[in-house]
Amino acid sequence: MIPALTLLGLLRPLHVCVGMTGHIGQVGVSVAKLGAGCLTGTRFLETFEILRPAQPSDMGGLRALAGQVLKLRLRAEPGIILRGLVVDDQAGGVIVDMSFGIAVVDAVQHFGLTARDFAPSDLAVELLFLQEAKSSAMAASFSLNSRLNGARLAAETEAMTDGLTGLHNRRALESAMARLGQSDTEYAVLNLDLDRFKQVNDTMGHAVGDAVLLRVATAMRAQTRQDDLLVRAGGDEFVIVCPGLDDRTRLNDLSASLIQAVSAPMQIDGQDVAVGASIGIAVSQSEARVDPETLIARADVALYAAKRSGRGQHVFWSPAMGQSLSELELPEATTQA
Incomplete structure (x- = not known):
């Protein structure tokens, strides 16, 4: 006993x-x-x-x-x-x-x-098992949520990114412009288009053309600020949105640096490749605020004014150019500022 x-x-x-x-x-x-x-x-x-x-x-x-x-x-x-x-x-x-x-x-x-x-x-033992199970479940749930959030963030980032250059795409541009349109921030839109790019594509092939676009994206990153939004809008057309930048002298310098960097001779697969760039610029103005879509359209009009003026230059939009390509006139005063 x-x-x-x-x-x-x-x-x-x-x-x-x-x-x-x-x-x-x-x-x-x-x-x-x-x-x-x-x-x-x-x-x-x-x-x-x-x-x-x-x-x-x-x-x-x-x-x-x-x-x-x-x-x-x-x-x-x-x-x-x-x-x-x-x-x-x-x-x-x-x-x-x-x-x-x-x-x-x-x-x-x-x-x-x-x-x-x-x-x-003792019921405490069962309580401990329940607590342990709850902790494990919470840890598993946290891990799952982290994976789901990571996957969602990756998917959202991918949806906003150009697959070739790694720059933002039109969807990201629309989202950024919508936010700027609701704020009081002054900003500039630069519409950059490559000169002679079609000739490179046609004579050297799309692989070389893609390599050129990658070089252009690299040059754009090197010349712009961290807060600037760099967008490949499609083909060889790029858009740069510069929040807080509306000074024409600084925009002149930025545009000239971009054109120089993009136009620098490059060698791809042993071949000498040369392209150029033209830039149209539109600047928001607090005293005459316009919607983002109008500002992008003005930058597009200014881009075509730059191309008609001989390419390889940048042009600021002015009211004399009109609001669309169909209205575009090219007075001498609208060329490179």
């Missing part, structure tokens, strides 16, 4: 046996993990603080609580609240069988407890 105290230790790992003098005679194996050192031989009421239903000051008061459920805590660990049932041991002492109640998750984390530190039939 297993001795009673041994059996108690096996079945109730969170128990404390208190003798008639109020000293602790035996503790369960899990009590020893609660960070209060060796409890055997210490006075129970000096080691534990009973919060309710009463606060006894001696062994008589503690025995009077027999059959009642206590709320108590270790004085060395006041942050963890315990529940305890007081049982009269019929020998002048008591047995206090404890649990952590709803604080079990905090206690497990704080003291490094495992399922073995609880009675096999």
